[in-house]
Amino acid sequence: AEDGYQLWQRYNQVTNKGQLKQYQQLLEEVVVQGNSPTLQIVKDELQTGLGGLLGKTTAVKESGGKKNVLLAGTRNGSALVKALGLEEDLKAVGPEGYLLLSQKANGKNYTVIAANSDLGVLYGTFHFLRLLQTQQDIQRLAVKSSPKTKLRILNHWDNLDRTVERGYAGFSLWDWHKLPDYIDQRYLDYARANASIGINGTVLTNVNANSLVLTPEYLKKVTALANAFRPYGLKVYLTARFSSPIEIGKLKTADPLDPAVKAWWQKKVEEIYQYIPDFGGFLVKANSEGQPGPQNYGRTHADGANMLADALSPKGGIVMWRAFVYDNNVPDDRAKQAYSEFKPLDGTFRKNVMVQVKNGAIDFQPREPFHPLFGAMPKTPLVMEFQITQEYLGQGTHLAYLAPMFKETLESDTYAQGKGSTVAKVVDGSLNGHSLSAMAGVANIGTDRNWTSHPFGQANWYTFGRLAWDHSLSSEQIADEWIRMTFSNEPKLISEVKNMMMGSREAVVNYMTPLGLHHIMGWSHHYGPGPWIKDKPRADWTSVYFHRADEKGLGFNRTKTGSNALAQYAPEVQAQWQDPATCPEKYLLWFHHVAWDQKLASGRTLWDELCYKYTAGIDSVKAMQQTWAGLASQVDPERHKQVSTFLKIQHDDAKWWRDACLLYFQTFSKKPIPAGLEKPE
Template sequence: MASPALAGDGYRLWLRYPPAAAHWRSTEAPRLRVIVARSRSPTVNAASDELGQGFAALLGRTLPRSHEIIDGTVLLGTPQTSKVIAALRLPLGGLGDEGFILRSTSYSDKRIIVVAANGERGLLYGSFALLREAQQGRSLAGLDLRQKPASPLRMLNHWDNLDGFVERGYAGRSLWRWAELPGQIDPRLIDYARANASVGINATVLTNVNADATVLTPDYLRKVAAIAGALRPWGMRTFLTARFSAPIDIGGLPTADPTDPRVRRWWKAKAGEIYRIIPDFGGFLVKANSEGQPGPGDYGRSHAEGANMLADALAPHGGTLLWRAFVYQADPGSDRARQAFDEFKPLDGRFRRNVILQAKNGPIDFQPREPFHPLFGQMPATRLALEVQATKEYLGFSTHLAYLGPMWAETLHARTEHGDRGPNVADSLTAMAAVANTGDDRNWTGSDFDQANWYAFGRLAWDHALSPRAVAEEWTRQTWSHDPAVVSQIVGMMMRSREAVVDYMTPLGLHHLMASGHHHGPGPWVDDLPRADWNPTYFHRADERGIGFDRTASGSNAISQYRTGVARCFARRDCVPDEHLLWFHRVGWDERMQSGRTLWEELLSRYERGVQSVGDMRGEWAALDKKLDPERHQAVSAKLAQQEKEARWWRDASIAYWQFVSRRPLPPEVTPPPHDLATYRAIRLRNVPGDPE
């Protein structure tokens, strides 16, 4: 049976600190005696308190604070705050303010563990790293770690509206209780900040990219300041989305033209007002000239002109401007996938140095699988951020188990030039951002397993080279159990889960097949939406002859946006991976695949494999019922049952439609869908969580 310490409702996330007796070497416990940290800094005190609480739970006894170095001391400090750390001459050069060293060493014949850094945020991250090592059951006797973050900016983007609704949110309402601010701080904000600090997330954008200028008014800025104050001790800077038309909406100006001197003065004054209220304000995130949002294009100006105007307003205060590259025009032309590159590539080198261009992992829209965005590797004179989506808008919401670590690593490790040793996407990054999956649900993310995506984002943003499996193992030990058999089973499920979703939703490079508006459930037949590129039929182009979007030179030539070696591979059927085949190629139903099967047979087998994978996960999870706490085990069991039902819905509806379009019979071994196509097309979902409509 599960230890009572592991029971719970999911609120404590991966910061559970279960007693060490079951998984930590017994020789470790007597060695830890006291914690030494001399500081008036709220951040260092937060780190020291976390170590005290964490080790008290792990060891079953309190580690008091002290100013005396004795055997078993855990010492936090910088060379400036600790004579001991200065005397140890640790290699802190090059670690910046956020890097740290963990080392088990000796000082004056006393064995100590050192958490050393150049700055207070490094001490915070190092303290959480030390507790993570202990929670993994690793010996601290020979500890010697030196780390710094791969990306300077590691942030969550909250698509939260001022009314509390979370667009594409599947875990309840917004964490920001605006009506109670600034006078009342929800303690949950502290727990949110603490969880982010534990995985190295150092910034958050509070508001929806479909922005409301009201948040920039004085009353709301005081509320934002209260949130910023709660997050600050945990190393987090606060950002807001800026509506480009704010000078009109709340400023009384007749224009928002970025070249108009009145507009430029208004934004500079607004930035000054914000920084007087929030001195460490991070800056703005902007969605402009996309999906109806206002932008510089409304005045015939470029994205660079719009971004630079805002960047100039922020620059005197050290602020950063993140400008989203998710744009597409009213007329998609030959291929919507081309549009962001076509608009931004000519602007390389024309953005201010405090501008970061934020591009999604793929060129369409957070699909279950996309090739990497062609802007990565093609904008050498522009600072870039990778935007991913922790909230699973296109991967089954919080209902479907889909661990996204492999998905994000797939993008980070993608070679922007063909070959095993070429540069990869990670090499081009200044920042990583994730559309947050948190809400006011008790377990934060709507599903216990969706917590893993929050955790994995932070860990991969900190260290791009981490393996998704290693991250899954860390999270599982901290969240569920240290039983090796349980860890192996859960991690195995996680590592297969995203591929299962791809198989039963969008196999072989198909994309954007979801139902209209809410994007939940299949809709490959949809062809009546007002924009051509909102219709799944635009993307799959299936008919009796074949299926797939031709992005080679004979089609839209979107492959030309990639570097030469990558483009050549994507253009060749014998080089492009099957996983991206129908993204780049139109293929006949009877053409042979690498497996030897026809495309029709391969497509059917992928749908079958996806559904089978979910069934296997249900069985494996059921077998753990005696080894996990019953409340969370039952909650996950219910989610998996719903996922299997919906995976079958995806499989059956998709096969019914493809069979109708292709006019091909099903092989004898394939079970026909239980209903006709008309039945699946008639399904309508209402009041779907997170649906802005």
């Protein structure tokens, strides 16, 4: 049965006869020299991959005699690779990069996967297999690839009891009870899938952290995972609960300036590195949503981060300190708080501290303008934090392809150093010359047979890895690759599924939060609509705080006459967004309180446009259902049925959102649903 477990690594036989013939000719023989654990994985992967794709057993050899050879290795580890020269080209691709080349030498035709490290060879191997999986021409290969972002990290919000915060695909993969002795095959399959898309780090534990993971009992288990992941180039990181010195260290305080506290963390870090010599470092959520932090002791975020950084720096570890902070006691707009707290700290962090910033200033909404901290902290390397798990985008049952959303943020222009200062350039370090750079994705992976609940959730995991490696890839290209590898290379299927995917995130925006609306979802679970949510312990956890509907209009005035959050952006950005007439409509209600009767670009009033957007969202889902139904003969029955069922749920939910939101907002607008549109029930 087809259960989706294989992700995009199916290696079904190539269906294009011409292409298959080319591959069989050029890959007469496979030679890999060297024997490290990583190269062993390379060999296994080539054997399995080519075995499936070419439909015949492929032996991997140490040396060869045939004329057409696939050769993989490093200059240091393989005499054959060294004999090809390649010195300059290899220098240019760095420690993790690789070359895929077609090259003639000694009367032979080589197809070469060459890199500077065994891990680079592994990454190159996956790229090469992808070319075959997607049935590309490999006759004249001239690929040079290296990652644009140095650290490409999954963040698991996994608790030690195996529940997953905001996880919708079963339980945590980490079976703490059976660790360290039992290494589940799934850990290796997880690492392999990550390596195939260039992910090189994983934070195992929830940002709402439990200090127990730092005790020897758990560190032994973490070590077992780190050992399993190492050959795949996957480094392990942990979340550090700031109050750990009290909870597991028996100290009376966790004050970062207290010598006993500093000494405790230093010792703890030394202990960790005894277990895991290549431990990556800590991810920290402090003084946010009730988590302890340096401010409990009157210290700053920099005091806290630097104290941990000093403990980690002799070992080469880093601190990723999250900027997702807000406090109900601060009377200011929640959207402003991270910037207000962190911007003044720019330049005060140690070299091995990165500040991790969510893509937008509120919280992973279906659409947010880019976070104003991007471009505002030139002296500090910033980690982009994307959320792959669809907390606010229909969770485990809605089809929402997130590449267009990630790209929208990455391509936004901060104007920090003039035009062209995109968020992507801030994140990859090129704008301000940082050698440390990182992208983090909050994982959507769990124990579900297909890993991600929705079969299309796999595409978002895939997308995160691909964009972290190369943020210039287009959403279409990533979808194209993923569809070919996950379903088939059949042109009709590719184009129709791609269409579904490309429109899916906008559909979600339309039926949940069109025109810049945000944070109007159901209380606490965040799944369905809840624009009426008010009277909660914190104003900034309600919906009315964000949409500000009244008899005059709708939206949050964040201009000078309102919260002035807009002032946190560069003047060029402000100039575009401050006037409702020039503000892109997708951000309109994010920045402006707009009258119900105000005419928008379509010529319709705000109220009518809102009604149209909600309707358009439902219509898009209907269209996806129709397309998918037409693909029944081209997709295996099991996955086809699951997606159909989920699309039905998504359609029902889209209507639920429209009904709830329009009926609620209508109590303020007092206007009828425009003629021709289906009435909410």
